[in-house]
Amino acid sequence: MKAGIVRGALLAASLMLLAPVHASTAEVGRLLAEADRVRSTDATRFDALLDQLDAKREHASESQKRHLRLLQSYQRALLGQPEAAIGDAVALVDQAPEPELRYRAALLVANVSAINRDYVLGLRYLERAIAMQDEVKDIDLRHMGHVVAGTLFNEFGHFDKALAHADGVLAARASPRNRCMAQQIRARAVFGLGRPLDEARDLQRPIADCTALKEMILASATRATLAEYRASQGQTQEAIRILEGALPDVLATRYPRLIAEVRSLLARFSLDRGDAMAAEAHARAVVELPGADPRSLANVLAQKVLYQVALDRQNLGAALRHYRLYAEADKARIEDIKAREYAVQLTRYELAQKNQSIELLSNQNQLLLLKQEVAERSAWNFRLAIALLVVIAASAAYWGWRARRMHRNLRQLADTDGLTGLANRRHFRARTESALKACEQRRRPLSVLLFDLDHFKQINDQCGHSAGDWVLREVARVGRQYCREGDLYGRIGGEEFAMALVDCDIDAALRIAEKCRHSIEGIDAKEAGCGLPVAASIGVVSSSISGYDYETLVAHADAAMYRSKVAGRNRVSLYQPPPTPPDGQPIALESRNADAMLGQY
Secondary structure (H helix, E strand, O other), rough: HHHHHHHHHHHHHHHHHHHHHHHHHHHHHHOOOHEEEEEOOOHHHHHHHHHHHHHHHHHOOHHHHHHHHHHHHHHHHOOOOOHHHHHHHHHHHOOOOHHHHHHHHHHHHHHHHHHHHHHHHHHHHHHHHHHHHHHHHOHHHHHHHHHHHHHHHHHHOOOHHHHHHHHHHHOOOOOOHHHHHHHHHHHHHHHHHHOOOOHHHHHHHHHHHHOOOOOOOHHHHHHHHHHHHHHOOHHHHHHHHHHHHHHHHHHHHHOOOHHHHHHHHHHHHHHOOOHHHHHHHHHHHHHHOOOOOOOHHHHHHHHHHHHHHHHOOOOHHHHHHHHHHHHHHHHHHHHHHHHHHHHHHHHHHHHHHHHHHHHHHHHHHHHHHHHHHHHHHOOOHHHHHHHHHHHHHHHHHHHHHHHHHHHHHHHHHHHEOOOOEEEEHHHHHHHHHHHHHHHHHHOOOOEEEEEEEOOOOHHHHOOOOOHHHHHHHHHHHEEEEEOOOOEEEEEEEEEEEEEEEEEEOHHHHHHHHHHHHHHOOOOOOOOOOOOOOEEEEEEEEEEEHHOOHHHHHHHHHHHHHHHHHOOOOOOOEOOOOOOOOOOOOOOOOHOOOOHHEEEEE
16 A cells, blocks of 8 residues: 555656656747748748757757757758758758658758759759658658759759749649749749740749748749849839849848849849949949858859949959959859759769669569579570570660760760860860970970950840850851861850960961951851941960960960950950069069050050
């Protein structure tokens, strides 16, 4: 009796100890659900909830702790800490027992990796997420996979694939949030494809739907697309009004990428309207934004605006500085676009190899079964098995040949510019450095020509990108006419080309440069439906002046080309070293006049 009373007292005490734990666990679950709900709509509330959850971590179950880790990874991504977000999410993909949590973590890795320019990793984890879909019971989570895929394909410029994923979500009975995201993806993809937009359906309705859900990142991104669409219709002032109205909501998201994109559009449109002060303010806000990506299109456009504003003000020192920053950013962005396409091609190659391996294993299994049957059958079956072996060997040889050809194609894609067929910036540099070493050993000259098309933006803006692409191909064609055997020719920027002339002294290089300039001036863009003239500013340098270092030669050629721009464009300029004072110390760049830096040919 007494023992029973003691046991009863112990049980009661145990229940009293357990009751707060269960209550705390339930409270953690409620806070996690609310944090998931507001993570993309109310950044301040989301941060506060994560602080509360972190304080209650000891009362959370192991599953709730993993859920909290996922939300903290999402928070790090929003705050511009992609490496930390990716690292923790990858660990969740590998360790979490919950299928839904692993699926969400894989989607987060895919999304953040693409934003962080690790495109191969992003596509691999997108494939892993898609492979997990059969394990996920929640239909909204499955739709989220299509939303992430559409976002990535928009990022890669594969707008047709992004549109297919978005339309798939919109055709299903998706949740309001997933529909909001799919609408934003669809609007961006249709605009990227250059197709006509129904403004009410494709832009205004998504903005209203996402705003009603307080999904201000998505609503603001769609407003930016609306502004670009209005500007493309010649309504630049209306585009500025839309972006200025959206700017407070954009800043409230604290998302560096969205802030940079909206401000860069405001800078570009303000400059188009002649408001240099507003353009400069927005452009500086982009380049000084903490956490902004220096290789993004927003940063490229901001640097270009700052260059144009400084040039219009006749501030040549600032113009030169911003032009170089713009050129560096633009080159980095082009390399980044190349890396995206390489990642897509590599993923396709890996998928093809995987399918080939599966097919080969399947063939091997069939072969084993046939061997067992051969042991029991007649010589006829044996001959049949031999024939099948020959077929399998031929199939393996065929797939091996296909794999080697695909590898060659990938290598060519990595080395050449897809539009013009010329060497890209990376390949041109590698080959030119090899040629410089050879010329230095033989004590032979090497000259570099760097030329940039004048007013190329006007051709793109007034005649369309198809006309601009035609002009770039024509420049590549006429330039090849003056390349001798052993010379190198490449496209190293948007409208920037370079030649490395082996065994070519200064006089010969200047003659070739003048021929190139004259031929480019003779390109008639009317064949592409454009009446604007085509011209180029060319800078020339030789190893006899600047030595055999690649970076020095390109920098001097760039300075000479800039001198051609400043001197009126459509001309050839030869780089000349700066004068040296009697004491032998070089004159500081800041104190030199532009005419003292460069000599015009």
